[in-house]
Amino acid sequence: MPAHTEHQPIRIALLGCGVVGTQVARILLHERRSLARRVGAELTLVGIAVRDTTVPRDPAIPTDLLTADATQLVENADIVIEVMGGIDPAQSLIEHALASGASVVTANKALLAQQGPALYERASHENVDLAYEAAVAGAIPIIRPIRESLAGDNITRVLGIVNGTTNYVLDQMTRHGLTLDTAVADAQRLGYAEADPTADVEGHDAAAKAAILASLAFHTRVHLDDVACEGITKVTAEDVAWATRSGHVIKLLAICERTTHGVSARVHPALVPTTHPLASVSDAFNAVFVEAENAGPLMFYGQGAGGAPTASAVMGDVVTAARNRVLGARGAGESVAADLPISAPGDALTRYQIRLSVLDQQGVLASIAKEFAARDVSIEAVTQDLRHDKDGYAVLVIATHTSREADLADTVSALTSLDVVDEVMSVLRIEGS
Amino acid sequence: MPAHTEHQPIRIALLGCGVVGTQVARILLHERRSLARRVGAELTLVGIAVRDTTVPRDPAIPTDLLTADATQLVENADIVIEVMGGIDPAQSLIEHALASGASVVTANKALLAQQGPALYERASHENVDLAYEAAVAGAIPIIRPIRESLAGDNITRVLGIVNGTTNYVLDQMTRHGLTLDTAVADAQRLGYAEADPTADVEGHDAAAKAAILASLAFHTRVHLDDVACEGITKVTAEDVAWATRSGHVIKLLAICERTTHGVSARVHPALVPTTHPLASVSDAFNAVFVEAENAGPLMFYGQGAGGAPTASAVMGDVVTAARNRVLGARGAGESVAADLPISAPGDALTRYQIRLSVLDQQGVLASIAKEFAARDVSIEAVTQDLRHDKDGYAVLVIATHTSREADLADTVSALTSLDVVDEVMSVLRIEGS
Incomplete structure (x- = not known):
């Protein structure tokens, strides 16, 4: 990767301008000076790719930045931020960006859970950064700590509350004795759950994050299909009441473990003792509990969704990728060097x-x-x-x-x-x- | 910094062989293969500097690695790990290491709270890494998340439980109604407090960490002398009882804030509402609560001391510094670019x-x-x-x-x-x- 001089601006392309994209654009535009100071070069937002440039946007978004030609935008950028979501065209645009020598920052959990290892390999081959802190647990720094801070340790287990919607629903059931349906309806009314809550309540969203976390924690390729997944749809008010009576709370957990049989990743509702740090994670908050051989138990807590929190995680990656370009370096890539077997769910x-x-x-x-x-x-x-x-x-x-x-x-x-x-x-x- | 080829081993010098040093040596020796896989080069422990080579050591430490000549060791290393503590000779050895082009990993909070900015500048000048994850909150990844994950956000406040001894003492007072003296005596008996507990109970240890955190969070030089410090020695059983009755727990907090007057850092016992995530941090655990403009509230929780947990943090830094040498890069340096004024304690x-x-x-x-x-x-x-x-x-x-x-x-x-x-x-x- 060529080293940037102190004054050559770094060209940023933004793909997507929804809730997260709008906040990313706002930060890039409003924090120009402090970002430039931290990076050692200007970060210039050169364009925002959207499907329809005529749709009204947040007043903070200059309309002349909008373009429908994502491919052309990607080809003229040093860093591509992908916050459009979904597999297509996100995947082909990211591949095109990497092939063009751009660093990529993405929040796309669905894509990474399915194509992560191939994309990490591609980035490594092109000698550019592929960063995705925002794909798991929103604002919470969890990817970097696992990848770098714990790089000299061996992680044995990850227990994550990585879906805010279901945590809100279960928390309301616990606190107010609501039924699942009532709690989901409340969550929808408050904007915590979507009109079609399937991806959340069936655990699919958490399963994608489990695949990403397990791959990273155990240096092994774990695909979405490897994750045993059960949502919260069968959890009853009676279950919740019994949990309370037996000193537990019910949480939807993403569980990644390294056992003698290999690596396992699963998502299901679980009884967590009220004394466990995860038990006090309330409302729509997320938390990831990590156990490592030397570090012991660690927990990372914060907001798992929302425009500004997710944009914070995206921008952390953008600043790091930009600093790396200024220094002519790249960050540590993913490693699947351990390549452990995936254990059977029954084990x-x-x-x-x-x-x-x-x-x-x-x-x-x-x-x-x-x-x-x-x-x-x-x-x-x-x-x-x-x-x-x-x-x-x-x-x-x-x-x-x-x-x-x-x-x-x-x-x-x-x-x-x-x-x-x-x-x-x-x-x-x-x-x- | 010269790029290492894939097979050239990275020479590691270890300064100090106490509780932490012994664990670092154990990991370097026992995890050679997995570390080499993660780094892309062998990590070779070339020597351990100790004051007295004749003192009996843990059987895991090969005696032929021990040397009393720290200077010579430093001059022949790519990465120097300093876990001896104290200002002298740690400071001169670290300066010597940086001047020799070695990357430095240190757990020395006292030194960083006093000489941090000068050392960061020196490392930046020499184009090598100076990493110190283990200096604050032991195993908890907090330095890297603040420096990198939150690099695109603005931190407004840091509230840290960063001293395990005092947290254990206050927790025992809260749970069992003990007096301070009894709780301190218990902590000493269990090895949580030293024979002379002054540095902990007077808040000096927490103050050093507050200076490091405030410097980092606000891109500003904050010296130990800038930290207003009050320990837990005046906290009575009655205070604790009243805290409980008013819905609070008493915690010794390191508080770093950015206000309109500038940056402030202070350490004192505080009433924390029982609903706050910090309130449930019990025993000798540490936790750092961070508020940022976009990310909102974040919390990082784990073990703040102990040989293996601290060694985990040291080794995360060692692996990152080693990867950087393999890639011919260096990590992001500290920035004091904001250089905010230190606000008066009264403000x-x-x-x-x-x-x-x-x-x-x-x-x-x-x-x-x-x-x-x-x-x-x-x-x-x-x-x-x-x-x-x-x-x-x-x-x-x-x-x-x-x-x-x-x-x-x-x-x-x-x-x-x-x-x-x-x-x-x-x-x-x-x-x-």
Whole structure:
């Protein structure tokens, strides 16, 4: 990469002018002087690619910067900021930018979860920066700390609350005893959830971030398809109430682990002990809890979405990429050097809390316990819920010790066919204890 | 800086072999292969400088690496790791290393709080890296996020729990109602506090970190002498009990702020609302809460001390410095480009909670309120503590709105000379609300 002289401006192309793009443009235009001081060169916004240049924009956006010709814009830039989202045409524009020798800053989690390793390799080959702090957990610095600060350590586990919408929904259910539907409707009314909340409540958004985090944390290619994903749609008000009574809160977690079987990444609702730092992450906030061999537990907390917070993360990457161009350098690239195998979802180790409606008669617990023992699943505690209102039945809440996911699932499946079991009311994993 | 070829090993000199140095050496020796893969070159520990080579060491340390000749070691290294602490000879060895073209990684907060800006300038002049993630908040990545991730944002405030010993002491007082002396004695017994706990309980350790954080966050030279510092020695069990009753916990905070008067840095015990993310930081953990214009609130949490956690932070810096040498680059240097004035301590804006023993008679509140009004300090709430056991007297707890520190101090001073005031029992600042 050619070194910039102190005074040669760095040309910035912005692809996309939605909520995030507008804020990025505002910062680039309004903070010109302090940015130039920090970089050692002017950052010049040379154009903003939009689909339709006639759509009215925020008054902070000069209309003469708008263009529909993204390709031409990319070819005449030193740094390309991609905040349009989606796979196409974002992917081809990023590839074109890298091939043209531009550094790329992107917030595109969907693209990175599917094409990340190929793009990182391309950037490395072209000797330019590809940075994506904004793609995971919005404003929270998490990509750089994992990639650089923990580069001399070995990460063993990442537990992330990486979707603000579902955290808001679960938090409202916990605080106010709402049902899922009511809490989602509230979130929609307040702008925390979209009209179609599928990507959030089904866990797809969190799964994309899990794939990115797992790849980075374990120096291994983890694809979106490798992430076992379960959303929050089955979480009931009763589950939440039981969580509270057993000293937990329910959080949708992105879990990335390195085990003896390799690397696993999964997304599902989980019971988190109220004493765990993740338990106090409320409203639409995000947090990523990282465990490393030497550092021990670390947590990174902040706003996971929104125009200005996401733009802050984008601009951190832009300044770093720009400094690197001024210094004639590039930052550390991604490494998939460890290239660990992806472990089968059934090999994940976790704990279950199972709520069962059972016949209220002698010997029931013994026949249930037999099913656990037959599959090497050890029971930690059994509690009887006295508030069950179905005559002749009792509710048992069974917490297990850590076991293989597949053995736990088998046990639950066996319980459903027992005569003494009326209904398996809920199965939740317990994490972070 | 000359570029290293893929196979030329990077020579590492380690200065100091105490708790942290031993762990750094262990990681360098035991993780050779994965470190080499991440860096793209071997990291070779060429020697460990110690005062006395005959002192018995951890069995993980090969005795043939030990040397008493630190100068000679420094001259033959690409990266120098300084974990000996103290000003002398650390300062001259670091200066010598920089002048010899070596990158330096240090955990020396005392040195940086006093000589940081001169050393950063020297490193920049020599075009080598000077990294110090381990100097503030141990394992927690905080230096790099502030310097790089937030480089495109404007930080307005940093609130840090950056001393684990005092956090442990205050947490024990809060949880178990201990006196300060008992809690300190407990901390000493458990190894959380040193035999002479002065540097911790008087706030000196936190003040050094405040100077480093403020310099970095505000691109300004902030010296240790610029930090107003008050330790926890005056915090009583009664203060802690009152904090709990008013919905707060007492934390020793390092506070760095950018105001209209410039930059301020101060360390003192403060009442933090229990709903604030810092309130749940318990035991000897550290956390740094950062507010930035676009990112909003962020928090970084983890272990602030200890051999392995501190070594993790050191090694993150070592890997980054080594990658930079492989790539023929250097990381972003410190910038004091903003060069803001240091504001007078009296100009700091804060809130006070004042506990007073007063005559239990009519008109007392009016004469007290007059003193506040005369100094433009607005009262937010007055509570009477009914548990006062001194006949004829009442305890008033007064919380103020945000005011100038100097006006608040003047008000307290005026109260002490009022006839109706028996005693000013405690004055605590309220932060984070």
